[in-house]
Amino acid sequence: MGMIDIQQIRSDFPILNRKVHGKDLVYFDNAATTQKPQVVLDEIVRYYSEVNSNIHRGVHTLSQESTDLFEQARKEVQQFIHARSTSEIVFTAGATAGINAIANGFERSILQSGDEVLVSSLEHHANIVPWQMACEKTGAKLRVIPMNENGELLLDELDTLLTDRTRIVAITHASNSLGTINPIATFIEKAHAKGIPVLIDAAQSIQHIPIDVSKLNCDFLVFSGHKIYAPTGIGVLYGKQEWLEKLPPYQGGGDMIKSVSFEKTVYNPPPFKFEAGTMNYVGAHALATALQYLKQHGIEQLATYEQELLHYATAKLSAIEGLRIIGSADQKVSVLSFVMENIHQYDVGMVLDKLGIAVRTGTHCNEPVMRRLGIDGTVRASFSFYNTHEEIDRLAAGLERIKLMFG
Amino acid sequence: MTIQEKQKQIIGEFAEFDDWMDKYDLLIELSKDLSPLEAKFKTDEFLIKACQSRVWLVPELIDGKLYFRADSDAIIVKGIIALLVDVLSGREPAEIAQNELFFIDQIGLSENLSPTRSNGLLAMVKQMKLYALAFQAQLEKQQSNGNE
Numbered sequence A: 001m002g003m004i005d006i007q008q009i010r011s012d013f014p015i016l017n018r019k020v021h022g023k024d025l026v027y028f029d030n031a032a033t034t035q036k037p038q039v040v041l042d043e044i045v046r047y048y049s050e051v052n053s054n055i056h057r058g059v060h061t062l063s064q065e066s067t068d069l070f071e072q073a074r075k076e077v078q079q080f081i082h083a084r085s086t087s088e089i090v091f092t093a094g095a096t097a098g099i100n101a102i103a104n105g106f107e108r109s110i111l112q113s114g115d116e117v118l119v120s121s122l123e124h125h126a127n128i129v130p131w132q133m134a135c136e137k138t139g140a141k142l143r144v145i146p147m148n149e150n151g152e153l154l155l156d157e158l159d160t161l162l163t164d165r166t167r168i169v170a171i172t173h174a175s176n177s178l179g180t181i182n183p184i185a186t187f188i189e190k191a192h193a194k195g196i197p198v199l200i201d202a203a204q205s206i207q208h209i210p211i212d213v214s215k216l217n218c219d220f221l222v223f224s225g226h227k228i229y230a231p232t233g234i235g236v237l238y239g240k241q242e243w244l245e246k247l248p249p250y251q252g253g254g255d256m257i258k259s260v261s262f263e264k265t266v267y268n269p270p271p272f273k274f275e276a277g278t279m280n281y282v283g284a285h286a287l288a289t290a291l292q293y294l295k296q297h298g299i300e301q302l303a304t305y306e307q308e309l310l311h312y313a314t315a316k317l318s319a320i321e322g323l324r325i326i327g328s329a330d331q332k333v334s335v336l337s338f339v340m341e342n343i344h345q346y347d348v349g350m351v352l353d354k355l356g357i358a359v360r361t362g363t364h365c366n367e368p369v370m371r372r373l374g375i376d377g378t379v380r381a382s383f384s385f386y387n388t389h390e391e392i393d394r395l396a397a398g399l400e401r402i403k404l405m406f407g
Numbered sequence B: 001m002t003i004q005e006k007q008k009q010i011i012g013e014f015a016e017f018d019d020w021m022d023k024y025d026l027l028i029e030l031s032k033d034l035s036p037l038e039a040k041f042k043t044d045e046f047l048i049k050a051c052q053s054r055v056w057l058v059p060e061l062i063d064g065k066l067y068f069r070a071d072s073d074a075i076i077v078k079g080i081i082a083l084l085v086d087v088l089s090g091r092e093p094a095e096i097a098q099n100e101l102f103f104i105d106q107i108g109l110s111e112n113l114s115p116t117r118s119n120g121l122l123a124m125v126k127q128m129k130l131y132a133l134a135f136q137a138q139l140e141k142q143q144s145n146g147n148e
Ligand SMILES: Cc1ncc(COP(=O)(O)O)c(C=O)c1O
Pocket: A031, A032, A094, A095, A096, A097, A124, A126, A127, A172, A174, A175, A176, A201, A203, A204, A224, A226
């Protein structure tokens, strides 16, 4: 790439200096959560040291400054995903919370017995279970878009799966276990042609792919801050204005209401009606800081480098005899799942850990995907722009060693 | 050898290694020594299901002594199982039920027993103790019946 200075970028992430079992840490678990750059850490400390005060309720200076930072963070997110208005940006605790909010709203105001909710076979449990719960309550049915052996969804099936009873399509942009990038623009187009709204789970794409919700024309989109270099406990729910107005709020409490009497409560307009209780305003500011960091370095440029890492690792690992890569979709984010012949993924993960290499093993909250592919889990290495080719070499060497040990 | 002595012996063996890879090599060796569990026992009845790996445990009481046979699809887990079987199997249920297990912790493998690790080992250790308690109760009942 040449354009980005990886060593400079690495020096922004203090945790990368850590040693694990006496070895330099190789952090390949970025799909589970990403590490935080120093600016994000500094802003969290600065916030609590200099600004901290509860938002939206005070007339005093700190409260006003805190409120301003929170609303600026909303603006930053709006610009980052190209929403039309800040009123379409709801802060949540994470992707899971956002999906639950929408599933709950649909359960209470839209879904009826016999209706259908359409998800894909690549969904994380977070985009299955809330819909199952909503279906259970209402008598609606959960239907599933199937996939092929490569981990690609069967687009052809969509025409028959989108019926006049389908009330929403909830689909992931990128698979957390296989990396598959789904052609969501096509899904949205096809669903909209039948008047069906679409929720996009962007938990695994927001950190890799520039997203424009206005162009995409999705109705809802969720993601988690912690997967995009911000802290845990903050996330975003984007909803089209008309949808956020239409759906009932998920939780009741302070700050989401205009007026309360014991007879009747009048809700605030969106986004506030979905933000009950004290929000994670420090997290929101830290998220905005992380988004600025990405913008400064150029998210497209970072993504290009991550793709280069993915291709390098795919080639390198494919060359290891007995290693089989799981998920060979045409378009993938930098997530690489694999299994090793006659070696259990737990053993692979345990030994890699002792070599200082952090990967994830198991089903990755994707049991239906594993069942479909006839495996009981994978080893998953997921790359960020702060990873290097040398680290991938270390992974490959570790795997060769594991082969000798367990062979 | 008592359960205590056996555990100390294992701790001694592992103390010779400070490189993790050597410890794992030893576990792999131990896993090979564990007599394989016959296919007829690899059923849901004996399965301890966990997210990361699967573990099977078969208890059998012979002449007042409790024997364990066990297996796992993960080799490192199987190596630890071999140690557990070595320490506990073939003893009186009361002895198994009463003794604390400390060797896994002391040889630095306790991470494998963390509940979040979800490899079936923690559940297996608990299950071994539960079997011991159940068989102990059964034996005591038989004895008191015999005394009448
Ligand atoms: C595709 C996908 N959706 C949803 C989630 C849930 O995210 P969170 O646990 O941050 O709410 C994840 C996290 O792994 C994910 O990968």
